Amino acid sequence: MIVRAVLAAAILAGATGPMAAQASGQGPARAAAPRPPAAAQPAAPQASVATPEQAFGAYQRGHYLTAFRFATERVEAEADPVSMTLLAELHAGGLGVPLNEERALGWYRLAADRGDRNAIFALGMMHIDGRAGQTRDPALARPFFEKAAALGHAAAAYNLGLLALTGSSDTEADPVLAARWFQAATDEGNADATYALAVLFKEGRGVAADIARSARLMEAAAAQDLIEAQIDFAVMLFNGQGVPRDEARAAALFRKAALRGNPVAMNRYARLLAAGRGVTADPRMAAQWHTLARLLGAQDDWLHDYVQRMDPVLRDQAERGAQAWMK
Numbered sequence: 001m002i003v004r005a006v007l008a009a010a011i012l013a014g015a016t017g018p019m020a021a022q023a024s025g026q027g028p029a030r031a032a033a034p035r036p037p038a039a040a041q042p043a044a045p046q047a048s049v050a051t052p053e054q055a056f057g058a059y060q061r062g063h064y065l066t067a068f069r070f071a072t073e074r075v076e077a078e079a080d081p082v083s084m085t086l087l088a089e090l091h092a093g094g095l096g097v098p099l100n101e102e103r104a105l106g107w108y109r110l111a112a113d114r115g116d117r118n119a120i121f122a123l124g125m126m127h128i129d130g131r132a133g134q135t136r137d138p139a140l141a142r143p144f145f146e147k148a149a150a151l152g153h154a155a156a157a158y159n160l161g162l163l164a165l166t167g168s169s170d171t172e173a174d175p176v177l178a179a180r181w182f183q184a185a186t187d188e189g190n191a192d193a194t195y196a197l198a199v200l201f202k203e204g205r206g207v208a209a210d211i212a213r214s215a216r217l218m219e220a221a222a223a224q225d226l227i228e229a230q231i232d233f234a235v236m237l238f239n240g241q242g243v244p245r246d247e248a249r250a251a252a253l254f255r256k257a258a259l260r261g262n263p264v265a266m267n268r269y270a271r272l273l274a275a276g277r278g279v280t281a282d283p284r285m286a287a288q289w290h291t292l293a294r295l296l297g298a299q300d301d302w303l304h305d306y307v308q309r310m311d312p313v314l315r316d317q318a319e320r321g322a323q324a325w326m327k
Contacts, residue, residue: 058070081116138163197217211241258289263298288319
């Protein structure tokens with residue numbers, strides 16, 4: 001499987017990241033004009049409208065009522081589309097206000113009409129998820145994603161790549177177009193798209209096979225903490241695929257992903273510990289990581305036999321260590 005197949009996953013990052021990034025580019029709101037001073041009296045300072053940084057800072061800290069108040073102030077004072085999108089997010093998630101998808105849809109539309117790329121993207125996601133009474137159909141989402149991508153929305157470009165890769169009700173799968181969209185999203189810093197493009201170059205799908213370029217892209221996605229890329233790049237390092245063989249670096253990446261709770265990485269790291277490849281051999285820790293991987297669904301007959309042949313004392317220590325880790 002190339003990447004996360006659920007398009008809705010793209011909104012998870014966008015809910016707190018892209019909107020905030022867009023807002024950070026805005027200047028502070030204009031202060032209200034002061035009233036003329038009374039005779040012989042100094043002018044009283046006027047309260048200023050909340051800035052985008054204040055509104056989104058409150059949102060990111062989980063102070064949703066404050067975010068709602070600041071965003072409302074900005075909409076009333078300046079018809080600010082970025083704040084309209086924030087209001088939509090709050091209503092769509094029931095954050096600080098009652099969940100109301102229809103009201104969220106209305107705010108998204110108002111913001112989209114004013115050119116906010118996150119609102120345009122969200123309208124596309126409404127068709128992906130079938131929310132707020134919108135027809136669930138990727139074909140209906142595509143025009144919104146295309147418009148948002150043209151405005152530099154990375155998740156929209158990534159979703160267009162997924163739609164092109166899998167096809168939809170009105171189009172056939174087009175890996176060449178998918179690679180173009182993934183490249184566009186990669187250029188905007190999207191880790192999922194970088195990983196997807198790395199897989200296409202590895203498989204020669206939609207692009208000419210280029211294992212060295214695949215390795216560079218995989219490394220870039222791994223550096224962005226995408227766990228799938230960390231595991232795949234570790235495999236490439238271990239096998240010397242498109243990159244010089246480096247078992248120690250591969251082991252470090254497997255361990256990093258294992259510590260994040262990935263059972264595949266746990267299994268791979270356990271094998272390295274058992275064999276002493278890239279790390280110092282450690283039978284007890286190999287058994288512990290194998291036990292954790294098995295509990296999380298990653299079976300391995302070779303490691304199972306390896307653990308069964310171990311000293312019972314070490315095996316018991318590994319079992320207790322795994323149980324403690326799971327708590």
